[in-house]
Amino acid sequence: MSQRTLSPRLAGCLVLLVLAAPAWAQTSASVPTPAAAASSAQPALPAQLQDFAAYVDSARKQFDVPGIAVAIVKDGQVVLEQGYGVRELGKPDAVDAHTLFAIASNTKAFTAASLQMLAEEGKLNMDDRVIDHLPWFQMSDPYVTREMRIRDLLAHRSGLGLGAGDLLYWPPTSYSTKEVVQRLRNVPLATSFRSAYAYDNILFAVATLVIEQVSGQSYADFIRERIFKPVGMDESLVDMTALKPGMDTAMGHAKFNFSELKPVPPMAWSNNSGAGGIYASVHDMARWMNVQLAAGKLPNGKPLFSEDSQKQMWSMLTPMKIAEPPVPELKESRPNFAGYGEGWFLSDYRGQRLVWHTGGWPGMVSRVTLVPELHLGVVVLTNQESGAAFNAVTYRVLDAYLGKDKKDWVAAYAAAVKKSEANADDSWKQHQAVRDKSGKPSLPLAGYAGTFRDPWYGDIVVSQQGGKLRLRFAKTAQLVGTMEPWQHDTFIVRWDDRALNADAFVSYALDADGKVREVRMQPVSPLTDFSFDFQDLRLSPVTGDHAAKAE
Numbered sequence: 001m002s003q004r005t006l007s008p009r010l011a012g013c014l015v016l017l018v019l020a021a022p023a024w025a026q027t028s029a030s031v032p033t034p035a036a037a038a039s040s041a042q043p044a045l046p047a048q049l050q051d052f053a054a055y056v057d058s059a060r061k062q063f064d065v066p067g068i069a070v071a072i073v074k075d076g077q078v079v080l081e082q083g084y085g086v087r088e089l090g091k092p093d094a095v096d097a098h099t100l101f102a103i104a105s106n107t108k109a110f111t112a113a114s115l116q117m118l119a120e121e122g123k124l125n126m127d128d129r130v131i132d133h134l135p136w137f138q139m140s141d142p143y144v145t146r147e148m149r150i151r152d153l154l155a156h157r158s159g160l161g162l163g164a165g166d167l168l169y170w171p172p173t174s175y176s177t178k179e180v181v182q183r184l185r186n187v188p189l190a191t192s193f194r195s196a197y198a199y200d201n202i203l204f205a206v207a208t209l210v211i212e213q214v215s216g217q218s219y220a221d222f223i224r225e226r227i228f229k230p231v232g233m234d235e236s237l238v239d240m241t242a243l244k245p246g247m248d249t250a251m252g253h254a255k256f257n258f259s260e261l262k263p264v265p266p267m268a269w270s271n272n273s274g275a276g277g278i279y280a281s282v283h284d285m286a287r288w289m290n291v292q293l294a295a296g297k298l299p300n301g302k303p304l305f306s307e308d309s310q311k312q313m314w315s316m317l318t319p320m321k322i323a324e325p326p327v328p329e330l331k332e333s334r335p336n337f338a339g340y341g342e343g344w345f346l347s348d349y350r351g352q353r354l355v356w357h358t359g360g361w362p363g364m365v366s367r368v369t370l371v372p373e374l375h376l377g378v379v380v381l382t383n384q385e386s387g388a389a390f391n392a393v394t395y396r397v398l399d400a401y402l403g404k405d406k407k408d409w410v411a412a413y414a415a416a417v418k419k420s421e422a423n424a425d426d427s428w429k430q431h432q433a434v435r436d437k438s439g440k441p442s443l444p445l446a447g448y449a450g451t452f453r454d455p456w457y458g459d460i461v462v463s464q465q466g467g468k469l470r471l472r473f474a475k476t477a478q479l480v481g482t483m484e485p486w487q488h489d490t491f492i493v494r495w496d497d498r499a500l501n502a503d504a505f506v507s508y509a510l511d512a513d514g515k516v517r518e519v520r521m522q523p524v525s526p527l528t529d530f531s532f533d534f535q536d537l538r539l540s541p542v543t544g545d546h547a548a549k550a551e
Helices: 015-019 052-062 104-120 142-147 177-186 202-215 219-231 282-293 307-313 328-333 387-401 409-434
Strands: 067-074 077-085 252-256 260-264 338-340 345-349 352-361 364-371 376-382 450-454 458-465 468-473 480-487 490-495 504-510 516-523
Touching: 052 067, 052 077, 052 387, 052 409, 067 282, 067 387, 077 282, 104 202, 104 219, 104 307, 104 352, 104 364, 177 202, 202 219, 219 282, 282 364, 282 376, 328 409, 352 387, 364 387, 376 387, 387 409, 450 516
Parallel strands: none
Antiparallel strands: 067 077, 067 376, 252 260, 338 345, 345 352, 352 364, 364 376, 450 458, 458 468, 468 480, 480 490, 490 504, 504 516
């Protein structure tokens, strides 16, 4: 089974919302710049971390993670940057401080910083309406279209549901970024505007286009020239397409069918880079964390962005509900406050304010955590889909610098994983218990074939091949699978790509004449990543094309 419920890919750990919090707190004026700290002696690891390598390896083994890279910064200095394990299962190349990983949603902080930098230059205002810069932009509600501000794009408070619209680019689709954003006008809202937190990625595609429109540069060029270069992130790349053979790059790994660990190929995400496209090493991420902890100042003392901009990014815009930890072993992780700022989660831990984010990608998950008042930062990059691993490593580091006794976070998160897997097993058993095994399809297979259209995604095609039904998402090459009868007019589509772990129920509704009126989908397993937002699809037969298709 997968630990995916502890590491939703793009949102970066819904379970971690048990840890989140606000950030009205302000950056301390006494934060040393990296340049100022460079002359001081490099801080030593706390005594609690003297066995850190062995601890990281225990996390790797417990959660089946081939490779992990970690960097710790303190008072402007890099205390540790190191790799553990291997870049790819079954191969000898070791992970080191310079190994590139997909940092996924940790990209969002770069997008937020880019907008703040453009605001400082007077090229936009964070409270500008989005339509001031993209006149063609539309949400499904005219009021939200008119009132959506640049700042709202970064705060997960738009009224969209969790992961709404993710299927427009996840898995990769042939839509352009503009086409993705244009389709927002048909994505329904789940709540009223600014009334509730719900993690989304699609509005970061809007932010990407705003950056390009205002700066006159591509998003990739802006990030490379305006952030990577001055920060000294010489190893980092904006998108997987920039990877070259022979680079020190980690291979992602996933548990196929929630069980067998195998490598998964790198994924390009050119139609929503601002939500999660960056590849980076912990060496480079240490430099990024030091700039953040220095209130935006670069190693040479010059500002990348102002302290006021950082205060805005680290101020709570969207409060979040605080859930109880899934198991008692994680009780210390429960925050007192939780919220989201601009591209950052905000919370507290053992009395200290945290500014953090997580990221998830096919085969890779990561976490960046800043403790501003301690001038401390830790980044954990992994090449397996286990949020439990990066959390166990992060909390060991935080406890060490807070002077707390060692806690076996590996065991604590193992208990949480065990519970999530048991819950998933129970869910499947419940489906089986209520299934009517005698309930056969009411139509011949040809009656379920045809082209079906959703207002925001577009078309899926069901065809009859060799006595079976095959389902294909027209714009998503990876979403192709075979439909197996489940009961009555419901099937399960089992995707050819078993790394997706996203099999789904496909339910047909018939009209009075026995013709298909609508098709609905929903994930079979609660462990399926929320970005597979099948449940939001409303598929109707395409007029004149609802007929059997033999191939």
